[in-house]
Amino acid sequence: MKDKDRRKAQKPAGKSGFGEKTAAAKRPSARGPVQPRRQGEAGHPPARAEQAEKRAETVEKVFLALREGARPAERVPVILETGGSESFRLIDSGNGEKLEQYGPYRIVRPEAQALWPKSLPEHVWQKADAIFTGDTDEDGMGRWRFPREALGETWPLSLLGVDFLGRFTAFRHVGVFPEQLAHWRWMKDEIDRAGRPLKVLNLFGYTGVASLVAAAAGAEVTHVDASKKAIGWARENQALSRLDRAPIRWICDDAMKFVQREVRRGSRYDIILTDPPKFGRGTNGEVWHLFEHLPLMLDQCREILAPRARGLVLTAYSIRASFYSMHELMRETMRGRGGVVESGELVIREAGLDGETPGRALSTSLFSRWVPE
Template structure:
């Protein structure tokens, strides 16, 4: 029910801007900080400032305030490639995509039907207008993923949060001012994979979840038996994740909640010699850390993956990258992942995550809505 991997013909990249936030965090994974997604400065320049020549850029490749280290020069063969791959979700637990079209998507989150903007939905809706009008919440306002807006409740005023469940994990949905609700259901396919890897390992497994947002992936891993380190630079995200941990009755699970700039954290882990069996990283297009550190995906992603490669254990089970908010083909991150894992053997598989429309009965076979790019290295 959850996913199918299948080849597809040449497909260009994602145009989706997913700078997730928690009332200031981006989404598509938001805008708060390096690890969540940060609000961009919108202060206009004065006319006098605009006439001044721009200073030369000397940005630290590890992010402002971080201690950069040179890229590792990799040798050996690149891993076998498996492209293109579509990982498809048809929904699970309390979520499914009902319909989409005209730049919108109609979703079911537990008891609520929700309408949100979706630039990828270029077609016309399949269901009649009457269905779209019988909803509980509609996001209005800025249609950009990093734009603020507000929620309208056509039937009755709703509380800020409500309970949800996916893959046996209980957590809170939340109506944020950046259209997001606390979970990115297209990631279900990665969480299913993560759960299987941990349960089948037959040994202790250490998982590192970078830009971990509200912690659903971390809780899935912990419930399967992993020791988890969850990193996000947003205090709100960490607080929300801890609420979800309590809801899932996993207070005793071995999870470290780290509120810190992701680049600083992984470089410190590298120096300490710490290693992980599975690393998940879901970076934003742009982010800001708690001490003003900045993150730019195209500038900092190569170094991040390079450090993550060195954090993988000798018997690593996988390195997973999801990328939103970028105007690029999945081949960009695919080739970067293959270069990063040069000499490690295994397979790099890359492509897109999509969600299939299920209709009102959630068992339909509607159109596939593309949500993000991904690249995943596995040792097989």
């Protein structure tokens, strides 16, 4: 299917599986979606190419039958909060921007939900190493300005013991969404206490940080993303984390088609992470619209959950919806499986310049998570 992401054709960026997190094609952004073939490209006559593109653009909305059985219990609202870590903290936010620390660099990016005034004086913000300028939309294009000195495109980061590369992308994302730490810590705990190797499916997996966290904890991981550039970036991160021998399958594919094939194969997973874009394209120009396709995606994910599954996680970025919409969809999807559906928002707490001064909580995304108990 979101990561989701959430997100584009130049550099890997925000979250993906059908390509990018938004129509700017991205969950995810500089995820590098595969663009539909242009008219007349690769030897195809313009008319044939146009017909093929129109077929790819067709959106077929699927209405699912009501499942039988009782709906799972519920916990709402649930706020999953992320504070500082070894490589990240939210220093301050306000006036439509956020000031963050990523490893050695202090960066400024647009943040529409930072409606309040800044806490720290302007001279602190002006000392940032990198500032994103341009389109302030979640996945709008722009460029980075480096006020102090020119910086390289990538730099090393580490979260939960996993090393990976940060990257200044053209879509303001930097290769990781640290608010997802709340889900990753939960996943790592489940893998640690399972007493058996768990199988994890990471849909719209972007740069692979979640996949590497799962693999480092001992899981067998299947990572799916429609962007070749995102997959390449994820493999770089795998090498950087010294997890070359870890059991990870890197699959560049359309997320929906992959899941439907897994249903036919009878495959089963213990944990499924899905971080879909609100709009994107798959490897062959397949169109993804969150509100049209999400119900079927979740339905198919349920079909490949193992009998002793530990959880199904859905995250969504940059959508005009309530977490309650996803909450009720998840409860309907999981009818008859028992357990609990907990839904709410992922937030990041400001930590100040010293990393130890709690401030305001910045909401980043919506989530819904089914767990067996």
